[in-house]
Amino acid sequence: MSGTIHDLGYQRYTGARRPTSARWRVIVRHQLTTAWRTWWRFKSAFGLAVIISFIAGGLLYLASDKLIRSLGSGSIAVTFADGVIPMAMTWYHRAAFLATLTITASVVAGDLQSGAFTLYFARSVRPRDYVLGKLGGLAILTAILTFAGPLLLAGLRLGLCESTEELVATLPVLGKVAILGAIATIVYTVVPLGFSALVTDRRYALAVWAAYYLVLGSMALLAGLVANHGLAALDLPSALERITLALFDVQFVRGKHADIPLATAIASLSIHVVVALGILGWRVRSVRTGGVGGSG
Amino acid sequence: MTAIKAENCSKWYGQILGISNVTWTTPGTTPGRLTGGVVGLLGPNGAGKSTLMKLMAGLLRPSRGALTVFGASPYDDLEVRRRIGYTPEHEKAWDELTALELVTVMARLAGTPRTRARDAAAAALDAMGMTDAMHRRVRGFSKGMRQRTKLATAIAHGPDLLLLDEPLTGVDPVARAEIIERIRALGAAGKTIIVSSHVLYEIEALTSEIVVIHRGQVLAEGNVFEIRRLIDKHPHRIRVECDRPRAIVRALAEADHLSKISIDATSVTLETRDPDRCYDQLAAAVLDGGLVVRSLGSPDNNLGAVFDYLTGTPR
Amino acid sequence: MTAMSAMITIAWVALVRLVRGRALWIALVMALLPIGYALVVRDGGRPDLPADLFAVEQLLLVVVPPMLLAAAIGDELEDRTTAYLWSRPVPRWSVLAGKLVALAPIAIVLVLASWIVAGLVGSGSAPPLGTVAALAAGGLVIAIVAMGLATLVPKHGIALTVTYFLFLDLPIGALPASLRYLSVTHHVRTLAGTKTAALAQLDPQGPAVLALALIACGWSAIALWRIRRIEA
Numbered sequence: 001m002s003g004t005i006h007d008l009g010y011q012r013y014t015g016a017r018r019p020t021s022a023r024w025r026v027i028v029r030h031q032l033t034t035a036w037r038t039w040w041r042f043k044s045a046f047g048l049a050v051i052i053s054f055i056a057g058g059l060l061y062l063a064s065d066k067l068i069r070s071l072g073s074g075s076i077a078v079t080f081a082d083g084v085i086p087m088a089m090t091w092y093h094r095a096a097f098l099a100t101l102t103i104t105a106s107v108v109a110g111d112l113q114s115g116a117f118t119l120y121f122a123r124s125v126r127p128r129d130y131v132l133g134k135l136g137g138l139a140i141l142t143a144i145l146t147f148a149g150p151l152l153l154a155g156l157r158l159g160l161c162e163s164t165e166e167l168v169a170t171l172p173v174l175g176k177v178a179i180l181g182a183i184a185t186i187v188y189t190v191v192p193l194g195f196s197a198l199v200t201d202r203r204y205a206l207a208v209w210a211a212y213y214l215v216l217g218s219m220a221l222l223a224g225l226v227a228n229h230g231l232a233a234l235d236l237p238s239a240l241e242r243i244t245l246a247l248f249d250v251q252f253v254r255g256k257h258a259d260i261p262l263a264t265a266i267a268s269l270s271i272h273v274v275v276a277l278g279i280l281g282w283r284v285r286s287v288r289t290g291g292v293g294g295s296g
Numbered sequence: 297m298t299a300i301k302a303e304n305c306s307k308w309y310g311q312i313l314g315i316s317n318v319t320w321t322t323p324g325t326t327p328g329r330l331t332g333g334v335v336g337l338l339g340p341n342g343a344g345k346s347t348l349m350k351l352m353a354g355l356l357r358p359s360r361g362a363l364t365v366f367g368a369s370p371y372d373d374l375e376v377r378r379r380i381g382y383t384p385e386h387e388k389a390w391d392e393l394t395a396l397e398l399v400t401v402m403a404r405l406a407g408t409p410r411t412r413a414r415d416a417a418a419a420a421l422d423a424m425g426m427t428d429a430m431h432r433r434v435r436g437f438s439k440g441m442r443q444r445t446k447l448a449t450a451i452a453h454g455p456d457l458l459l460l461d462e463p464l465t466g467v468d469p470v471a472r473a474e475i476i477e478r479i480r481a482l483g484a485a486g487k488t489i490i491v492s493s494h495v496l497y498e499i500e501a502l503t504s505e506i507v508v509i510h511r512g513q514v515l516a517e518g519n520v521f522e523i524r525r526l527i528d529k530h531p532h533r534i535r536v537e538c539d540r541p542r543a544i545v546r547a548l549a550e551a552d553h554l555s556k557i558s559i560d561a562t563s564v565t566l567e568t569r570d571p572d573r574c575y576d577q578l579a580a581a582v583l584d585g586g587l588v589v590r591s592l593g594s595p596d597n598n599l600g601a602v603f604d605y606l607t608g609t610p611r
Numbered sequence: 612m613t614a615m616s617a618m619i620t621i622a623w624v625a626l627v628r629l630v631r632g633r634a635l636w637i638a639l640v641m642a643l644l645p646i647g648y649a650l651v652v653r654d655g656g657r658p659d660l661p662a663d664l665f666a667v668e669q670l671l672l673v674v675v676p677p678m679l680l681a682a683a684i685g686d687e688l689e690d691r692t693t694a695y696l697w698s699r700p701v702p703r704w705s706v707l708a709g710k711l712v713a714l715a716p717i718a719i720v721l722v723l724a725s726w727i728v729a730g731l732v733g734s735g736s737a738p739p740l741g742t743v744a745a746l747a748a749g750g751l752v753i754a755i756v757a758m759g760l761a762t763l764v765p766k767h768g769i770a771l772t773v774t775y776f777l778f779l780d781l782p783i784g785a786l787p788a789s790l791r792y793l794s795v796t797h798h799v800r801t802l803a804g805t806k807t808a809a810l811a812q813l814d815p816q817g818p819a820v821l822a823l824a825l826i827a828c829g830w831s832a833i834a835l836w837r838i839r840r841i842e843a
Contacts, residue, residue, distance in 0.1 A: 040764055040766070040767045040770075040771070041767075044774075048778075094778070098774055098778065101769075101770040101773055101774055102767055102770045102774075106770075199633075199637070201633065203678070203681075203682040203685065203686070203768075203769055204633060204634060204637050204678065204682070206769050206770055207637065207641075207674055207677070207678035207682075207769055208637060208641075210674050210769070210773045211641045211644070211671070211674045214670045214673070214674065214773075214777070215641065215644050215645075215667060215670045215671050215674065216644055218666065218667055218670055219644060219645065219647075219648040219667055222648070222652070222663045222666075222667070223648060223651055223652050226652045226660075227651065227652055350694075350842075350843065353694075353697075353698040354697065354698060355694055355697045355698060355842060355843040356842045356843070357842070374700035374701070374702065375700065376700075377698060377699060377700040378700040380698060382694070382695075382698040384691065384694035384695070384698075384843075386690075386691055386694070388690040388691060388692055389692060389695070390624060390628060390692060392627060392628040392631040392632055393624065393627060393628070397627070401620055401623075401624055402695060402699070404616075404620050405617055405620055405621075405695075405696065405699040405700075405701050406699050406700065407700055433631075449695065459698075
């Protein structure tokens with residue numbers, strides 16, 4: 001028996017190839033592209049962040065207006081202006097939560113359901129490339145909400161300073177916003193991504209994340225008020241808020257706020273992130289070793 | 297009564313064209329008379345086959361024109377949909393149900409009485425060779441088993457019109473032969489069956505009645521051989537394998553109906569615009585020259601060639 | 612087949628799929644959360660415990676019914692299994708009604724059971740009947756809203772419903788303006804009688820029932836309009 005291979009004009013690609021170690025960047029780019037595609041995914045949260053920026057920016061402008069300053073003692077108005085940014089941070093975090101609902105909390109489960117892992121692992125994509133790519137892409141999206149927006153406000157705050165002394169005194173706000181933005185970006189990227197790896201159906205992954213964030217979070221906050229303030233650190237917004245207050249040295253005077261120890265808040269967020277990363281790594285590795293494919 | 301009648305029927309999905317200005321009628325189907333049959337809906341991917349199927353099944357409403365099934369709009373008329381059995385092209389079904397439950401529910405929704413639905417479902421699954429697996433959940437089924445279950449959902453309620461969208465995709469050769477046989481039997485029993493496919497030999501095995509659809513328009517309809525005869529733009533090829541091909545060339549060289557003659561050591565291929573005359577002259581040449589003919593055939597007198605000629609696809 | 616029997620058949624399918632899938636168990640775990648909370652804080656002597664629990668149950672109400680309803684409808688539309696339904700002689704409204712009839716009661720029962728058991732565990736007594744009725748009515752309306760949103764955007768039904776209630780319904784419900792009459796959660800609080808006496812006087816319970824009915828009718832109309840236009 002003899003065989004023949006006919007030359008049909010196909011030639012193996014011989015040009016430059018992206019090194020394996022850099023393929024996670026392709027996943028990052030893909031994540032960004034798909035997230036931007038429809039109104040229901042990233043754009044809704046982005047729109048909310050833009051609205052927040054305008055409102056907070058307006059408040060900042062008003063607080064620094066001469067007329068407003070002259071109404072009360074100057075120091076009170078300046079304090080209000082300084083308080084706008086930490087207040088706006090909590091709003092930006094809500095926009096980030098909205099993005100987790102429409103994108104992050106269903107990413108891995110969605111890939112599992114659609115059989116996308118087959119496409120990834122049929123190529124020379126390693127589990128770590130997948131994890132890095134997803135984390136990178138989603139972190140950029142989250143950072144637009146939790147990092148870029150507040151940084152813009154901080155810039156505006158600096159721009160509205162009337163004297164060099166005030167500018168120098170206000171300069172640290174940039175660093176504080178950057179630190180807080182980075183922490184919020186990590187939390188709002190990694191934790192919901194962990195939830196998306198926990199449940200294999202994307203709709204249920206999303207619901208479990210929402211229940212954890214809303215129901216368990218508010219229970220933890222309430223339990224913190226009743227029993228142990230440390231418990232409230234399980235509520236992600238409360239833990240983030242505690243770090244915000246510590247960084248900006250301000251206090252909220254209205255609403256339910258548990259007096260979470262700063263170390264507990266940091267520990268809670270760290271544990272959340274580590275556990276989520278563990279779940280994510282476990283799921284991707286198990287998919288890689290246990291076979292890939294869609295559910296249907 | 298005509299089973300399906302499309303008049304200037306068009307369907308757009310926003311800016312995308314599904315089908316355009318389709319006018320087509322199936323042969324009549326009269327209850328009690330075996331006048332049904334199988335019609336193959338043939339076209340490349342994206343030609344508009346599934347759109348036409350969905351319009352016939354009442355899943356879509358025409359953007360322009362009209363499409364009626366048994367004289368009524370399938371989109372608006374529930375009674376007409378009772379007489380239709382449809383299998384979609386995709387595989388997704390209610391995976392949590394067993395095959396028997398799924399087919400029973402579909403039969404119930406199509407109007408089969410509760411008392412009869414389960415038996416009808418079991419019979420339909422049996423007809424599709426799914427008796428052993430009928431109590432298993434669809435989730436664990438292979439592609440072929442899903443296809444057969446889908447077909448069972450289409451036939452369980454005894455419809456007069458069967459619309460089968462790509463019913464043989466993913467089915468193994470043995471099962472394919474069985475399913476083809478069953479579809480043919482249903483057609484012979486008086487059901488009107490429309491089967492869509494882009495796989496030529498599947499349609500060829502099912503029927504010689506075809507509708508060729510391309511870029512949303514009906515290119516041709518009717519018997520495949522009749523259509524082939526009508527395509528005078530493309531000459532018919534006749535290939536003769538014999539001991540002295542040059543003798544045939546000498547005998548037919550002057551024939552005005554021949555447009556091309558190709559010859560090699562063992563065969564000659566003639567391209568003619570008048571096949572009947574060509575066969576007559578060929579027979580005379582063979583007899584006069586005392587040639588030994590090993591084979592005689594028309595390589596393009598089949599569905600594949602018709603399809604390629606119509607769609608302009610080179611083979 | 613009558614529309615009613617089609618609805619019953621579709622409801623049966625929805626139930627079987629729910630029981631054999633994971634959603635019911637996930638919802639059950641969610642419903643257990645407030646009970647766990649009541650167990651943890653019952654010895655804390657907090658007088659606001661019932662109010663806290665009710666607030667938690669309201670959040671549960673925002674998650675559980677959408678998870679069941681929006682997922683069921685979204686799956687159907689996204690997986691294109693509607694092709695089977697639309698090709699049968701069943702009116703389209705019966706598909707929505709079947710799912711609502713099967714899944715909304717389960718979601719409501721889960722939330723109510725959670726509320727009653729958490730109340731018994733936390734304060735040693737069953738919660739007032741008014742609060743139970745309020746959660747039941749709220750659960751039904753939220754299920755209908757989820758149904759409407761799932762028909763509008765099948766892929767993001769759950770996310771949109773949670774977002775809608777979190778970012779729109781709850782905030783406008785807290786507004787001291789007539790806009791709050793559009794808020795489901797506001798009316799649930801009114802019916803439950805968890806407001807201060809002054810606020811309760813502002814918002815009597817009778818009109819709250821009517822408002823909830825109107826909101827439910829509005830979203831049902833959206834869902835029915837949309838489902839008639841959806842092509843498989």
